[in-house]
Amino acid sequence: MFGCDCCCSVSSLVYLVGLFTIASKVIPFLVKKYKGNKPAELQEKNFKKDTVYLYQFPGTPTSSSLSPFCIKIEAFCRLHNIKFERRNTLSERGSNNLLPFIELNGEVHSDSQIILRRITQIFKLKAYPDEQTASIGHAVDRFIDNHTFNIILMGKSTVFGKCVGVMAGDKVPSFLLPIVEFLGGKFGGNMLFTRAATSVGKFKEAEQRELLRNDLLQLQTILGKKKFLLGEEPTLVDCTAFGQFGSHYYAVPSARFYLHDVLESSEFAPLKDYAERAKNRLFGNEFCDKK
Amino acid sequence: MLGCDCYCLNSFVYLVGFLTIASKVIPFLFKLVKGEKLIELQEKNYKKDVVYFYQFPGTPTVSSFSPFCIKVEAFLRLHKIKYERRNTLSTRGSNGQLPFIELNGEIHSDSQIIIRRLTQIFKLKFSLTTKIQEYPDEQTAAIGHAVDRLLDNHTFNLRLMIKTGVDKMIREMNSDTVHPVFLPIVASLGGWYLSNKMVNRASVSVGKFKEYEFKELLRNDLIQLQTILGKKNFLMGEEPTTVDCTAIGQLGSANAIPSSRYYYHDLLDSSELAPLKEYCERVKTRIFGDEFCDRK
Numbered sequence: 001m002f003g004c005d006c007c008c009s010v011s012s013l014v015y016l017v018g019l020f021t022i023a024s025k026v027i028p029f030l031v032k033k034y035k036g037n038k039p040a041e042l043q044e045k046n047f048k049k050d051t052v053y054l055y056q057f058p059g060t061p062t063s064s065s066l067s068p069f070c071i072k073i074e075a076f077c078r079l080h081n082i083k084f085e086r087r088n089t090l091s092e093r094g095s096n097n098l099l100p101f102i103e104l105n106g107e108v109h110s111d112s113q114i115i116l117r118r119i120t121q122i123f124k125l126k127a128y129p130d131e132q133t134a135s136i137g138h139a140v141d142r143f144i145d146n147h148t149f150n151i152i153l154m155g156k157s158t159v160f161g162k163c164v165g166v167m168a169g170d171k172v173p174s175f176l177l178p179i180v181e182f183l184g185g186k187f188g189g190n191m192l193f194t195r196a197a198t199s200v201g202k203f204k205e206a207e208q209r210e211l212l213r214n215d216l217l218q219l220q221t222i223l224g225k226k227k228f229l230l231g232e233e234p235t236l237v238d239c240t241a242f243g244q245f246g247s248h249y250y251a252v253p254s255a256r257f258y259l260h261d262v263l264e265s266s267e268f269a270p271l272k273d274y275a276e277r278a279k280n281r282l283f284g285n286e287f288c289d290k291k
Numbered sequence: 292m293l294g295c296d297c298y299c300l301n302s303f304v305y306l307v308g309f310l311t312i313a314s315k316v317i318p319f320l321f322k323l324v325k326g327e328k329l330i331e332l333q334e335k336n337y338k339k340d341v342v343y344f345y346q347f348p349g350t351p352t353v354s355s356f357s358p359f360c361i362k363v364e365a366f367l368r369l370h371k372i373k374y375e376r377r378n379t380l381s382t383r384g385s386n387g388q389l390p391f392i393e394l395n396g397e398i399h400s401d402s403q404i405i406i407r408r409l410t411q412i413f414k415l416k417f418s419l420t421t422k423i424q425e426y427p428d429e430q431t432a433a434i435g436h437a438v439d440r441l442l443d444n445h446t447f448n449l450r451l452m453i454k455t456g457v458d459k460m461i462r463e464m465n466s467d468t469v470h471p472v473f474l475p476i477v478a479s480l481g482g483w484y485l486s487n488k489m490v491n492r493a494s495v496s497v498g499k500f501k502e503y504e505f506k507e508l509l510r511n512d513l514i515q516l517q518t519i520l521g522k523k524n525f526l527m528g529e530e531p532t533t534v535d536c537t538a539i540g541q542l543g544s545a546n547a548i549p550s551s552r553y554y555y556h557d558l559l560d561s562s563e564l565a566p567l568k569e570y571c572e573r574v575k576t577r578i579f580g581d582e583f584c585d586r587k
Contacts (some may be wrong), residue, residue: 011305018308096499111498113508135518136434138511143437146444146497199496200444201401202386211403214436221433 043092044103052077052084052119053103055092059289060166063251068149069112070100072243075282076116079234080125088289090167113145116236127236137230137237140222144240146199148215152248153196154208155257160192161185162255209258216262220271227277234281242278246287249275330385333377334393342367342374342409343393345382349585350463353547358447359402360390362540365578366406369531370423372413378585380464403443406533425533435527435534438519441512442534442541444496449509450541451493452500456551458482463548506554513558517567524573531577539574542567543583 044053054077056070064086065071077084094101094110101110102119109118120127128134156163164184165177172180197203203211219229219241228234229241248259263272279287334343344367346360355361367374374392384391384400391400392409399408406425413423426432462478469477500508516526516538525531526538545555559568575583 014305014308014312015301016308017311018304018306021307021311022304098498111500111504113498114500114504117507131518132521135515136437138515139434139437139441139519142445142512143440146448147440150444195495198492201388201403203401203404207401207404210407214407218433218436221429222437224430 042103042106042108043087047103047106048083049105050083050123051104052082053087054084054100055087055089055094055102056100057090058088058167060251061288062253063246064283064287064289065100066163066167066247066251067099068243068247069145070243071246072112072239073100073102073115075239075242075278076119076236078282079239080119080123082119082123086290128230129235133230133235137235140219140229141237141240143215144219144237144244148212148219149244150196150200151203151208151212151215152244152259153192154203155212155259156248156255157189157193157196159185159255159257160189163252164188166252166255212258213262216268216271220268220274223270223274228274228281234278238278239282242275242282245275246279250279250287330398332393332396332398333382337393337396338373339395340373341394342372343377344374344390345377345379345384345392346390347380348378348464350547351584352549353544354579354583354585355390356460356464356544356547357389358537358540358544359443360540361544362443362536363390363392363402363405365536365539365574366409366533368578369536370409370413372409376586380468426527427532431527431532435532438516438526439534439537442516442537446509446512446516446541448493448497449505449512450545450555451489452505453553453555454486454490455553456548457486457489459548459551461485509555510558513564513567517564517570520566520570525570531574535574536578539571539578542571543575 043055047053052073054070054073056065056074057067059065063071064074074084074086076082089099092101093099095108096110098110100112100115101108102115103109104119104122109115116127119125128137161181161184165181168177168180168184223229226232228238230237245263249263262268263275333345337343344360344364346355346364347357349355353361354364364374364376366372379389383389385398386400388400390402390405391398392405393399394409394412399405410423410425426435458478458481461481462474465474465477465481520526523529525535527534542559545559558564559571
């Protein structure tokens with residue numbers, strides 16, 4: 001009896017896992033083949049001229065989006081008074097399979113770096129007042145988005161369950177929410193950590209904190225006595241910086257981790273003041289998910 | 292007939308299932324059994340205050356294939372820290388990567404952490420000969436840090452997306468260990484596998500771009516670097532600092548195999564980026580002299 005049950009369940013399990021693994025490789029391959037390299041269809045068919053349709057992750061009552069890169073794009077549009085309309089989505093993706101992406105005058109642009117370059121070119125904007133400032137701004141911008149972001153992700157991965165809970169909040173019955181938070185936290189948290197480790201390296205918790213603290217210290221030094229990172233007026237890199245603060249510090253207040261402790265310490269009061277200043281200057285009182 | 296095919300198909304499904312389960316369970320069991328065992332010291336009879344520097348090997352034109360290894364060696368040379376190279380293909384640090392160092396019986400992994408530790412360890416307050424300052428002042432340190440991260444976390448990944456030349460790199464790295472008959476196969480298969488892995492890593496790190504997009508972004512990175520350099524000898528001033536070590540790592544490692552040219556080399560050879568190219572030569576000469584190569 002035991003032998004029979006054991007054998008049957010184990011071999012069924014092996015068979016099932018085999019089927020699943022094969023399906024998980026073959027199906028995306030077939031879908032890709034079928035879809036071909038057909039250009040992504042426009043979502044907004046009757047688009048208004050010179051209006052950016054921003055496809056982004058939804059936000060919360062305390063953030064315009066859960067994603068720092070989505071916040072960055074909206075901040076940049078607001079900074080330069082570019083007409084835009086938010087299109088919250090969980091399932092749509094750009095041509096790079098990520099969010100945010102935008103549609104502008106019938107064209108689709110994906111990846112926040114590329115989007116900002118295209119908006120700057122199309123609307124003939126000056127992202128920075130001069131070339132020297134632009135070069136420093138670019139370095140700080142990449143430092144924040146490609147390093148600080150990943151170090152923050154490592155710490156955030158431990159409380160990611162709370163973010164999942166917020167995302168799923170109104171879509172899932174309340175008795176299921178703790179389970180969704182737990183599973184989402186474990187699974188999503190691992191994915192976040194792996195992504196971050198691939199990007200910047202594997203660090204122990206003490207090293208993560210050291211590197212995060214150092215990054216924030218250097219940012220605060222760059223800020224100095226100025227109102228914004230590179231001067232008295234905000235520039236592109238302030239949109240980038242605020243994207244990260246917005247997503248990780250403001251978006252889900254219950255998802256507290258090391259970043260919150262650091263930003264709320266007296267040593268980093270100037271940086272926290274800067275984050276508030278950027279929020280007010282860039283978003284006014286609209287830094288939330290409007291319903 | 293169909294029944295027979297079905298049987299083969301069934302066996303295949305079982306095999307895939309079995310391999311998938313094994314590939315998850317075996318490392319898990321292994322980890323459980325090994326536990327968090329500390330990595331053993333390689334250099335048992337180490338000399339005091341000498342850095343044993345474990346890195347990927349180089350070629351006649353670069354000290355190492357890896358920009359992060361070049362960066363650490365450049366830092367050691369810049370600050371005249373005694374060190375000994377230990378070329379390796381298989382040894383790894385506690386983070387599963389290279390470079391790592393051993394210093395006075397302690398192991399430090401990850402190039403960022405290594406440089407931070409070296410600065411802390413060799414910082415003797417009142418001794419001018421051994422004091423290490425990464426940058427002359429706090430403001431320069433802040434900008435230097437930003438440029439350092441731009442190079443290592445952005446420019447690096449844009450270069451990884453250019454898949455050419457990986458097979459040549461594998462051939463060069465294994466020319467002593469693999470028989471010449473097998474070398475072409477090892478190089479092509481290894482090159483295909485590794486270049487896909489590199490592109491995936493780069494995509495996770497900075498995003499998925501079409502070819503013309505990552506070329507645009509790479510050109511922009513180099514132009515911004517050149518603007519930061521301006522009329523100075525080095526990125527932050529008239530003397531080299533940590534970020535110049537990072538720069539020679541990222542920019543210098545592209546010359547590992549001179550016959551392997553791609554978009555990056557065309558950019559650096561263009562008149563638009565002549566100052567940046569001169570800067571690379573200047574850093575190489577200043578920090579490595581004529582030793583920017585794999586000594587045998």
